[in-house]
Amino acid sequence: MTVVVVGAGMAGLRTCEALRQQGYAEPIVLIGAEKHPPYTRPPLSKEVLRGEADVSKAILRTTEGLAELRVDVRLGRSAAGLDVDGRRVQLDDGSDVSFDALVIATGATPRRLPGSAFEDAHVLRGIDDCLDLRTKLVEGARVSIVGAGFIGLEVAASARALGCAVTVIDVLPEPLARVLPIDVGRVVRKLHEDNGVVFQLGAAVDTETKLDADVVVVGIGAVPETSCLDGSGLTIEDGVVCDSSLRAAPGIWAVGDVARWATGDSTLRVEHWTNATEQPHHVARDIVTGEASAFETVPYFWSDQYDAKLQSLGRVTSTDEMQVVWGSLDEPRWVAFVRSGDQLGAVVGMRAPGRVMKMRGLLAAKSSYDEALASLA
Ligand SMILES: Cc1cc2nc3c(=O)[nH]c(=O)nc-3n(C[C@H](O)[C@H](O)[C@H](O)COP(=O)(O)OP(=O)(O)OC[C@H]3O[C@@H](n4cnc5c(N)ncnc54)[C@H](O)[C@@H]3O)c2cc1C
Incomplete structure (x- = not known):
């Protein structure tokens, strides 16, 4: 059996690592369009951009580290097409790579x-x-x-x-x-x-x-990078459309920024770092055990600006009603609940990392808004 991972970013690398952690010992091929080994992006708008950290700090695994994982890594090489029935990925040098399982982790491209x-x-x-x-x-x-x-x-x-x-x-x-x-x-x-x-x-x-x-x-957002899937027959609608277990087709999964998966009665695509680390573990388990289960998460992101860490857990639409539950918006530190109908939809906070993260359980338990408020008493 061979697992091919397309996209050597955060989600692609974590997929390879999770497969090995979960005991998968057979071949893995990782195809990455960039010449750099897999790296983490958050420092690129923060300490690396300011010149406070060397770019090497962003590298997650060197080529030697990838070799330790026993991954056949092809950097500077793009997937150019996908033959779903023939179980093959076509590369931009005209060659093909065959797969038994394929993980699409191609991320997003800036508008x-x-x-x-x-x-x-x-x-x-x-x-x-x-x-x-x-x-x-x-x-x-x-x-x-x-x-x-x-x-x-x-x-x-x-x-x-x-x-x-x-x-x-x-x-x-x-x-x-x-x-x-x-x-x-x-x-x-x-x-x-x-x-x-x-x-x-x-x-x-x-x-x-x-x-x-x-x-x-x-900086006007990014679009999911799906050009190599054109004509493949996979459903592409602002991302690779997957079922609730992140499967796009039998033996084919998507993870990270590019994945749009079914959750509840809608679909969700998340462009956050934490999601690109969580989904690979879920998919690796599915590949190793053959047992599909729904991917459940509480979406999370942070943003660092000046001395302030802004964090959000859950799902927010800009029109949702917000209520400050700790501190005040006129003060440096605060935490707010965001209501989504009768439910607690999200928790947002500034300079209050411990307090925000403590609320994760309320969202994971799908608490009603009133239950969430009562839990603070
Ligand atoms: C500057 C910056 C700062 C960020 N800061 C934060 C933050 O503070 N907090 C937070 O929560 N999130 C942050 N994010 C978001 C987070 O980094 C992303 O959600 C995460 O990188 C997604 O990982 P991914 O592996 O899905 O995609 P990517 O990291 O984009 O990796 C996809 C890889 O696939 C490659 N690829 C694409 N097409 C092909 C192909 N056809 N063949 C082979 N390879 C291909 C791409 O070149 C890329 O290397 C930030 C993002 C950026 C850009």
Whole structure:
């Protein structure tokens, strides 16, 4: 039996490791489009971008470490096609790799913007993007960041730390308004304004846009990387569509940013680091035991900006109602519950990591909103 893993990022590497941890001793082939060995991305918008940590700190396993795992790793090599019935992955050099089990872990690709203002714009996804941007973030540089999501805001904080003049532009009325309640966005905007960032909110950019900047960064989200699956017959709808056990087809799974799986009466795709570590363990167990079970999780992410750690557990839509349950939004530290109908939908907090993480059980138990409030008494 051979397991082929396409994508040598966080989720791809963790799949190989989990297979070995769970006793799988047969061949594993790991195919990675980038020339770098698997690495973790969060430091690329934080300490590595600021030059405080060497890029080597982000590497999760060197090629020697991969050899210890007994993984046949093909770096700098992309999957170009998939033959589901023939159980083969076609590579960009024209060769084929046969599989008995396939794990798709191709992550996501940053969205870009058309127009002359964005011709030389930076995006931030990989090591090469980070090193390129790092050379431009010099003291006094005027940096315009389009997109007040996590990547844009973390780049803004890092650029301010490096002495750049930073403007953040977004079409929405507050930062993070797509992913968190508007009140959180207000707090985060103030944090950045107190650190000297200028916002242009409610401001759409288009192909005619002119930006008075030395450096332009576009952080407007990412799309699941599924181009190698075109024509494969797998269902692709903003991600690789999987059942509740992360199976996309018999013997084929998807994990990490690219996976959209069935949960309850909807589907979910999560672009967070923790998800890219949890799903591989679930899939490895399924491959090793042959027993499918539903993947259950409480989605979690964190973001570090200046001295503040912002965390969110659970699922939030921007319109959900939020109630502060510890501290106050006018103070540096707080925790809030987010209501989703009668249920506790999410817990969001700033500079309160212990308190936020303690609430995970409430979400895992699918507590009602009232039960969750009562548990604090
Ligand atoms: C700058 C940055 C900062 C982040 N910070 C945080 C944070 O603070 N907190 C948090 O929770 N999350 C954070 N994230 C999100 C987190 O890093 C991702 O959720 C995680 O990297 C997803 O892992 P993945 O393995 O699914 O995808 P990726 O890490 O994108 O790995 C996919 C790999 O597959 C490769 N690939 C794609 N197509 C092919 C192909 N056809 N053939 C072969 N290989 C292919 C890609 O080149 C890539 O190396 C951050 C992301 C970025 C970019």
